[in-house]
Amino acid sequence: MVNLAATMKDVIHLSIGQPDFKCPxxxxxxxxxxxxxxxxxxxxxxxxxxxxxxxxxxxxxxxxxxxxxxxxxxxxxxxxxxxxxxxxxxxxxxxxxxxxxxxxxxxxxxxxxxxxxxxxxxxxxxxxxxxxxxxxxxxxxxxxxxxxxxxxxxxxxxxxxxxxxxxxxxxxxxxxxxxxxxxxxxxxxxxxxxxxxxxxxxxxxxxxxxxxxxxxxxxxxxxxxxxxxxxxxxxxxxxxxxxxxxxxxxxxxxxxxxxxxGGNECIDEMVTEYRRRRDRVVKLVSETPHLTGYWPQGGFFIFPSLPAHTNGSNLALRMLEEIGVCVVPGEAFGESCINSFRISYSTSLDKIEQAFERMIPWMAKQDM
CATH class of the missing domain: 3.40.640.10 (Type I PLP-dependent aspartate aminotransferase-like (Major domain))
Structure with missing residues (x-):
């Protein structure tokens, strides 16, 4: 999925598994x-x-x-x-x-x-x-x-x-x-x-x-x-x-x-920003048709679920190809996770908003 996204233009990555902050x-x-x-x-x-x-x-x-x-x-x-x-x-x-x-x-x-x-x-x-x-x-x-x-x-x-x-x-x-x-x-x-x-x-x-x-x-x-x-x-x-x-x-x-x-001040600053993004992502997930979220308490990921029997990998691929939003399919993380995908909020709040502006209307059109 990420390799395919690298060949495309105007992709918003909600797939990144590393901090987007500069090293202190x-x-x-x-x-x-x-x-x-x-x-x-x-x-x-x-x-x-x-x-x-x-x-x-x-x-x-x-x-x-x-x-x-x-x-x-x-x-x-x-x-x-x-x-x-x-x-x-x-x-x-x-x-x-x-x-x-x-x-x-x-x-x-x-x-x-x-x-x-x-x-x-x-x-x-x-x-x-x-x-x-x-x-x-x-x-x-x-x-x-x-x-x-x-x-x-x-x-x-x-x-x-x-x-x-x-x-x-x-x-x-x-x-x-x-x-x-x-x-x-x-x-x-x-x-x-x-x-x-x-x-x-x-x-x-x-x-x-x-x-x-x-x-x-x-x-x-x-x-x-x-x-x-x-x-x-x-x-x-x-x-x-x-x-x-x-x-x-x-x-x-x-x-x-x-x-x-050097102390934890630099970590505290990152955590404050991750918390702000997490709060917004949880709300946006709740507003996205067919997604069921929850309250992640740490890290910078959320793993929302789709309706039972939905193939999250196929959905994620079409989402990338049709609206240019890249997430990681759930099946990468476990045998029972086909109807999920991982969203990373290790990206700017502006990018997160842009991604969901594409996702919400697109998801509303999906028949699940």
């Missing part, structure tokens, strides 16, 4: 200064010591969890972090419980390593919240791990502390691992307590937390992420890391140090 100046300056200072060699495979130290302090302050630098591995973005976490876990006979819809990376990685995926459906009428009891009831003799993503891509759903607590507690009791993708953890748009898995576990052996600077600091192209777990798990992950990317980008790691030392 102090982060850019740190990156450039690292290059000028000759910081272009390899770091330790676990990461730049200064970055490991800043991450350790950051998570201890935010979650109250005691960590050492040996609990952290710096990676080439959260994608590598999730790749490593799934690679050391998935194998034939091992089942992974994954929310449906979810980010498209997880299920293919599990299957690539011979594992089995068991989707846990969520519903738009419940804001795509996971029901912890449904997750617990889905656990079977082959269940090896549960993957969580809060705030969620594609739904923007933020799981409350009681959901995280219930799932992590039951997983620990049954010896099941929890892999948590927390890349949108700073983009909380309502007055909510963010629940990191790290703050709800007593045993790091059973959890792996992946995150990055990409979304919170508008630096996705610098590709710096990390994974947090027990020292034993991190030691195992480092072996895989050594034979994939070896080390993360050195100047970009110095940019990450500047991000953590």
């Amino acid at each position: 100046a102090h982060i850019i300056e740190a990156h450039v200064e690292a290059l000028r200072a000759g910081e272009t060699g390899y770091t330790m495979d676990a990461g730049l010591p200064e970055l490991l130290s800043e991450l350790q302090k950051y998570y201890q302050n935010r979650t109250g969890r005691e960590l050492t630098e040996d609990n952290i591995l710096v990676t080439t973005g959260a994608t590598e972090a999730m790749y490593l976490a799934i690679s050391v876990s998935a194998a034939p006979g091992r089942q992974f419980l994954i929310p449906d819809p979810c980010f498209p990376l997880y299920a293919p990685l599990v299957r690539m390593h011979g594992g089995e995926v068991k989707p846990i459906p969520t519903r738009a009428e419940r804001g795509h919240q996971l029901d912890p009891q449904e997750v617990i009831d889905a656990i079977g003799p082959r269940t090896f791990a549960i993957i969580l993503n809060s705030p969620s891509n594609p739904t923007g759903t933020v799981y409350p502390p009681e959901t995280i607590e219930a799932i992590v507690r039951e997983a620990a009791y049954q010896g099941i691992k929890v892999i948590s993708d927390e890349v949108y953890d700073h983009l909380i748009l309502d007055d909510l307590e963010y629940a990191s898995v790290l703050g709800h576990t007593s045993d790091l052996d059973h959890v792996m937390i992946a995150s990055s600077f990409s979304k919170s600091y508008a630096m996705p192209g610098l590709r710096i992420g990390w994974v947090i777990s027990s020292q034993g798990t991190i030691k195992m992950l480092r072996r895989y890391h050594m034979f994939t990317t070896t080390v993360a980008n050195t100047p970009a790691q110095w940019a990450g140090v500047a991000a953590l030392r």
Whole structure:
């Protein structure tokens, strides 16, 4: 869909999965200064010591969890972090419980390593919240791990502390691992307590937390992420890391140090704007015929549903071809999502208004 849109003129993208803000100046300056200072060699495979130290302090302050630098591995973005976490876990006979819809990376990685995926459906009428009891009831003799993503891509759903607590507690009791993708953890748009898995576990052996600077600091192209777990798990992950990317980008790691030392003012400004866009998008979705929305609480996505049995992929393709509005078809995010599509509000409010000015009358003409 995005590739087709690239060949067309006058397309409005509601498909973008990265921040539209500029990277904060102090982060850019740190990156450039690292290059000028000759910081272009390899770091330790676990990461730049200064970055490991800043991450350790950051998570201890935010979650109250005691960590050492040996609990952290710096990676080439959260994608590598999730790749490593799934690679050391998935194998034939091992089942992974994954929310449906979810980010498209997880299920293919599990299957690539011979594992089995068991989707846990969520519903738009419940804001795509996971029901912890449904997750617990889905656990079977082959269940090896549960993957969580809060705030969620594609739904923007933020799981409350009681959901995280219930799932992590039951997983620990049954010896099941929890892999948590927390890349949108700073983009909380309502007055909510963010629940990191790290703050709800007593045993790091059973959890792996992946995150990055990409979304919170508008630096996705610098590709710096990390994974947090027990020292034993991190030691195992480092072996895989050594034979994939070896080390993360050195100047970009110095940019990450500047991000953590620079405070959250730049994040707060982005969150304020995302909140303004979210409020408007929710209203516009409610005014669009055949779309059923909800209230996304984080990130910069909404995942509205269409009437049952509607092929959202076909609809999205015709929308692109006929009115030049690009969204991401729902089936990219899960087996039960054919009648949905993802809308990103990581674009200007003017572009959002223009897109819906095209969509609303066009959708009104569709026979569903």
